[in-house]
Every structure is written in structure tokens, then in C-alpha cells.
Ligand SMILES: Nc1ncnc2c1ncn2[C@@H]1O[C@H](COP(=O)(O)OP(=O)(O)O)[C@@H](O)[C@H]1O
């Protein structure tokens with residue numbers, strides 16, 4: 064058997080991890096999976112043929128230590144997704160790069176730091192009444208706020224964001240009326256698409272915030288096309304990735320591409336573990 068590691072965290076309690084569904088199909092192809100916490104010390108990573116980043120969902124608390132761990136792994140064996148790609152994807156400035164490559168993104172003002180004057184100016188010139196401010200380095204919708212003229216609290220936001228880079232966007236109402244689509248890609252192949260809808264009264268679609276998930280069995284062609292176009296802008300294709308899209312009057316817009324540690328929701332589509340295993344097998348032969 065060929066040993067591979069799934070990078071996870073030391074305390075997984077309270078998290079929904081579905082990567083065990085890959086163990087059997089990977090084993091059938093000769094791979095033995097071991098789950099290893101990213102911050103475990105003294106690991107000889109070179110004994111794995113590859114390390115696949117899967118569920119290190121506490122890394123936001125220590126992003127520098129996490130990146131350091133990835134550098135170490137990368138020096139000893141093959142890391143999926145690769146270090147450089149992770150480093151690019153950790154800061155939402157990548158959205159600007161994708162826009163330059165022709166991907167329609169949610170309109171975004173990138174700010175080096177939160178500045179109330181800039182925010183007010185942007186909101187005044189915007190066709191939307193509500194907007195969203197959020198940090199450029201984030202996950203789980205942490206520090207993500209809906210703002211409008213009537214609730215703007217400069218002091219609060221200033222304190223929350225501190226010196227961090229910040230994104231300002233119009234609030235997309237489809238998030239609440241329909242939800243956010245997530246398309247999962249393995250290598251160059253689209254595997255499955257899910258729809259995440261927020262709890263009534265909330266705008267955050269994440270499960271942790273009470274959001275609901277369902278498999279989109281027959282995705283409309285415009286959705287498949289938008290997801291695929293976005294994925295095409297990320298070359299060479301990595302082993303795995305999640306593309307988040309929201310409907311707008313200008314078509315589907317990119318909210319986020321997650322290339323670090325997206326849950327791939329193997330539980331939502333019974334064929335997806337086989338699909339991943341088969342792409343992974345080819346992946347390991349080709350490069
Ligand atoms: N412009 C927006 N309009 C409406 N909802 C938004 C907007 N930006 C973010 N959200 C909500 O906040 C969530 C988190 O934002 P996102 O950009 O995906 O960052 P992350 O998932 O990395 O925290 C989204 O899934 C969505 O529910």
C-alpha cells in the first residue's frame with residue numbers, strides 16, 4: 064500500500080468531516096490514508112507519498128504557524144494543493160487576479176485598511192442600499208458585516224478590522240432568496256454542485272451558522288458554465304477546489320474560490336468519493 068496523509072487538526076470535535084468516505088475507494092487503488100494533525104510535532108512527512116490538506120479547520124487562529132507547517136511538508140513530500148497556490152488563495156486579493164483573467168466576480172472594493180470615508184463614498188455612488196464588509200483573510204464568515212447608511216458604526220468596524228485588509232461589496236440579495244452555489248472540482252473535472260441557503264433572518268450560508276445544504280441534481284447550464292469558466296482561470300488545475308457563485312442580474316458572480324481546505328461534501332453525492340479517488344490515482348501517476 065502507498066501511504067498518503069490527510070492533513071487535519073488535533074481536536075475535530077464539533078466538525079463534520081466526510082473524508083473517511085474516501086478511504087475505501089483510495090484503498091481499492093492501493094493508497095493507505097492516515098489522518099495527521101497539521102501541528103503534530105516530529106512527523107516525518109517524507110514517509111507519505113503525498114499530503115492532502117483536508118480539515119485543518121483551526122488554522123485561522125495561527126495562520127503563520129500553519130503556513131510554516133505547509134512549507135515544512137512541502138520540503139519533504141508532495142503537498143496538495145501546492146504551497147504557492149495556498150499562499151495565493153489565503154488572501155481574497157486573488158479575486159482581483161481572477162477578475163483580470165475575465166472571471167465575473169462580486170463587485171469589490173479592496174481596501175488596505177478599513178476607512179469610513181472610503182466606505183461612505185463607495186456606498187453613496189453605489190446602486191445598492193446594503194453592503195458587506197469583510198476581512199481579506201477570513202473563513203466561516205468571521206467578521207463579515209452587512210452595513211447600510213442607518214447602521215454604520217465606524218468605531219465598531221474600525222476596532223473589528225484594525226489594520227487588516229478589507230473588502231467592500233454590494234450586498235447580493237440572492238444570497239437570502241436563493242442561496243450560494245458551491246461547485247466542487249477534482250483536477251479538471253466538475254464533480255458535484257450544492258446549494259447553501261442561510262437560516263431565516265441570516266445572510267451567512269455556512270452550516271456553522273445554521274445554513275442548509277442540498278445537492279443540485281440537475282444544475283442549469285448557465286451555472287455549470289459559470290463554474291467551469293472560473294475553474295478554467297485557475298491553471299494548472301489543482302487536485303481539488305470549491306467555486307462559490309451567487310446569482311445576480313448580471314449572471315452568476317464569483318464569491319470565493321476555496322483551494323486550501325474546503326469540505327468536499329462527499330456525503331452529498333454518493334458517487335463523489337469514487338470520482339475523487341479515480342482523479343487522485345491518475346494524478347499520482349501523471350506527475
Ligand atoms: N456581497 C455579499 N452579499 C451577500 N452575502 C455575502 C456577501 N459577501 C459575503 N456574504 C455572506 O458571507 C459569507 C462569507 O463570505 P465569503 O466571502 O464567502 O468569505 P469566507 O467564507 O471566506 O468567510 C458568504 O458565504 C455569504 O453568506
Ligand SMILES: [Mg+2]
Pocket residue numbers: 204307319
Ligand atoms: Mg465563503
